[in-house]
Structures are given as C-alpha cells and as structure tokens.
Amino acid sequence: MAAKADRARETRTAILDAAERLFAEHGVGEVSNRQVSEAAGQGNHFAVGYHFGTKTDLVREIVRRHVAALEQRRAGMLARIGGSTELRAWVSCLVRPATDHLASMGSPTWEARFMAQCNTDPILRQIVIDENVAAPSMRHNLEGMFGLLPGLPGETRKERGDMSRLLCVHVLAERERALHEGAATPRSTWEATAVGLTDAIVGIWLAPVTRAG
Amino acid sequence: MAAKADRARETRTAILDAAERLFAEHGVGEVSNRQVSEAAGQGNHFAVGYHFGTKTDLVREIVRRHVAALEQRRAGMLARIGGSTELRAWVSCLVRPATDHLASMGSPTWEARFMAQCNTDPILRQIVIDENVAAPSMRHNLEGMFGLLPGLPGETRKERGDMSRLLCVHVLAERERALHEGAATPRSTWEATAVGLTDAIVGIWLAPVTRAG
Numbered sequence: 157m158a159a160k161a162d163r164a165r166e167t168r169t170a171i172l173d174a175a176e177r178l179f180a181e182h183g184v185g186e187v188s189n190r191q192v193s194e195a196a197g198q199g200n201h202f203a204v205g206y207h208f209g210t211k212t213d214l215v216r217e218i219v220r221r222h223v224a225a226l227e228q229r230r231a232g233m234l235a236r237i238g239g240s241t242e243l244r245a246w247v248s249c250l251v252r253p254a255t256d257h258l259a260s261m262g263s264p265t266w267e268a269r270f271m272a273q274c275n276t277d278p279i280l281r282q283i284v285i286d287e288n289v290a291a292p293s294m295r296h297n298l299e300g301m302f303g304l305l306p307g308l309p310g311e312t313r314k315e316r317g318d319m320s321r322l323l324c325v326h327v328l329a330e331r332e333r334a335l336h337e338g339a340a341t342p343r344s345t346w347e348a349t350a351v352g353l354t355d356a357i358v359g360i361w362l363a364p365v366t367r368a369g
Numbered sequence: 370m371a372a373k374a375d376r377a378r379e380t381r382t383a384i385l386d387a388a389e390r391l392f393a394e395h396g397v398g399e400v401s402n403r404q405v406s407e408a409a410g411q412g413n414h415f416a417v418g419y420h421f422g423t424k425t426d427l428v429r430e431i432v433r434r435h436v437a438a439l440e441q442r443r444a445g446m447l448a449r450i451g452g453s454t455e456l457r458a459w460v461s462c463l464v465r466p467a468t469d470h471l472a473s474m475g476s477p478t479w480e481a482r483f484m485a486q487c488n489t490d491p492i493l494r495q496i497v498i499d500e501n502v503a504a505p506s507m508r509h510n511l512e513g514m515f516g517l518l519p520g521l522p523g524e525t526r527k528e529r530g531d532m533s534r535l536l537c538v539h540v541l542a543e544r545e546r547a548l549h550e551g552a553a554t555p556r557s558t559w560e561a562t563a564v565g566l567t568d569a570i571v572g573i574w575l576a577p578v579t580r581a582g
Contacts, residue, residue, distance in 0.1 A: 182396070182398070182399060183395070183396050183399065185395070186395060186396065186399045244579075269489075272489075275539075275543075276482075276485075276542075276546070278546070278547070278550060278552055311555065311556075312565070314555050315555040315556065315565050316565075316569065318540070318543070318555055319536060319540060319565075319566075319569050322535070322536060322539040322540060322543065323532060323535060323536050323539075326488075326535040326536075326539055327531075327532060327535060329489075330488075330531070330535065333489070333491070334491070337491060339491055342524065342527050342528040342531055343524075343528065343581070345581075347581065347582060348581035348582070351579050351580075351581040351582070352525070352528050352529075352532075352581070353532075354579070355576045355577065355578060355579050356529065356532050356572075356573045356576055358576055359572035359573045359574070359575060359576025360569045360572045360573060361572075362572060362576075363568045363569055363571055363572025363575075364568065365568060366457075366564050366567070366568050367564075368556070368558075368560065368561035368564040368565070369560060369561070369564070
C-alpha cells in the first residue's frame, strides 16, 4: 500500500506542476482539465477530477503549495525584525519571501505568472487572497504594517492593499517571463528586484491622500 | 465608390471592436484571426488578413485607435498645467486621459483589459509602449515629469517607469472587469480612481532609493 500511496502522491505532484505551467502560459480559463491530465502524462483524462475535483479545487491546491513555501520564510523574517517601527522592514517581509523562493528555484518558474493569471478572475483572485491571508505569518505581517499607518482611512487602506498586490504580482510575473525568454530585466537579481519593489510599495503607503472631488 | 469605402471602414471598425473584446477576454495568443473574423460577422474567414495583415498588425491598429483617443485629452490637460513644478500635476496627466476616456464610454469597455493582455507579451508590450511614447503629448508629459526628478539614477527611472505602467494598466483593467461583472470596486467613479492612482504613482516616484546589496 505504501507504493500505491507514493504513486498517487507523484501523480498529484505531476498534475499540479503541469496545471501551474499551462495556467501560467494560457490563462486558467483557456485550459481544460483534460489538457492538464494529458500534459501531466496521465492516460486517464479524468485524472484531475479524480485527484482534485473541479478546476477551482485544483487552483486552490496550487495556491496552497505556494503559500506553504512562503510561510516558513516569512515567519523567519518576521522573527528577525521583531517589533520594528520601520515601515520598510514590514513591507520587505511581504515581498522577500516570494522573491527568495523564486530565486531558490532557478528559471524557468511558472508560479509568478500563474498568480498573475489568477488575479484576472474574481473567484480565483479571492482564493489567492484568502489562502494568503489565512497563513498566520501573513496576518502578523499585515497587522504589524497597519500598526504603523494609524491615520489611514479604511477605504484608502483597501485601495492601497489592492495596488500593492497588483504591483507585486505583475512585477514578479513580468520578471519571471523575461528570465524565461532571455530578455532584459531592470534588475539583475531577484534580491535587487525585492529592494526596488519594497521601496515602491513603501512609497505607495506613505503617499499623501488627496481627497477625491 | 463612396459606398464601398464606407463599407470597408465599417468592416474594419467591426473587426477592431471584435478583436479588442476577444483579446481582452481570452488573451491575444489564445484567439485566431479566423475567430476574430467570425466574431466581427465576416463570412470571409480571411477578413482580418485582408484588412489588417498579421495579428500583430491588428493589435497595433487597436493600440493606435486607443492612443489617438487619449492624445487630444492629454494635450488639453498639459496646456492647462503649463510649466507646473508640482509632480502630482504631471502624473495626473499620465493617468487622467485613460480614466476620462473610459468614463466617457460607459460599461462594458474592453480596452483596459486588452492593454493588460498586451502587457503579458514582450512584442505586443513593446508595440504599446512605442505607440504611446510616439504621441507628442506623451513625450512632453514624460519630459515635464522627469524634469522634476533630476537626481534619479537612470536604472531607477526605468524600473519605476515599468512599475507605474504595470500599476496603471492593472488597476484600470481590474476596475473595468469589476464594473463589467457588477462586482464591488474600491472607488465609485473613474475620476476618483484616477485620484487614488495618481497619489500612488507620485508615491512610487518620490520614494527614497535604497541601494541594493
């Protein structure tokens, strides 16, 4: 029975890998579960349904795998900054786990583009947000950050949260794609990318709030 | 002959409209010229090739139509701010032409999502950038803005230019999609969206530059 369990685990991993790549390249809505099963080398075209359920369930599993990879890195970084009163330190803990993770895997990776694709669908985007915010380190990170921005109106907090998410997701996806294609990138490393992105996100959060008409 | 020219112009407009919508929904790479011809109501499946050439030529025409719509608005705004020494005034001229244009058309629009899709392809992204920067008002706008940021290193200017573009493109696309789907939006109007986005982009440009390790 151990061999059978191993085989099932391998099949699940192959499906998650193939789905992440196909969704990253073509968009989640453009790829069928059957195409994922085939790309994962499964003779059975219903392998996705059997192992994961619906396409939304499959997406959730890919996101969970990603969040789990970030969780440990973020917890370590938060422990190191302790109760810092520097906004930049907290924003760095939002950005660095993803860039360090991407750096650790070498190119090509697909997860940054996969995340960008999920962001274009309202249901999948909510899954990404919910799964990320459910991670204890992420809640701690956001609380620490918002503690340093006490005067910000609630709607501005929501708006700038959306903007930080969009900027982070698309800067990482654009860089991942450029690396994959051998194109030029504004920064030479993921670490330097994190530095520039962190500066920009700090700038967004500290920008004066202009009252709309 | 006038009737024939009118008919050709109508056909071209129908093709541009259909292509913009299909590319916005599915991604440029996922839609064939044949599908565009069919969606434009053309019995001839080669209508795109006949009227525009390649798919890249078709994309360029959609982008040009968009840039032309922004050019007049931006020229008027720049004339009104004159030689302003306020960075926010110049950034507002980058953002407002697009939001005012989207507001003027009512929902659904497709162009914000079309632009976001183009940004995921290196060749199409360069077409969008080149066509935008070729517009005289855009060059004037960028020169005025960079004139107020004299100390910024060249690579930071490039990086923050990329980030401003990504933020603008994806905030507008996310809002356009939410309006189309009847979902909640952080801001109630395009005008208020421009105010929040302008604040954020000013924040990005004015953020202190941290030296990477």
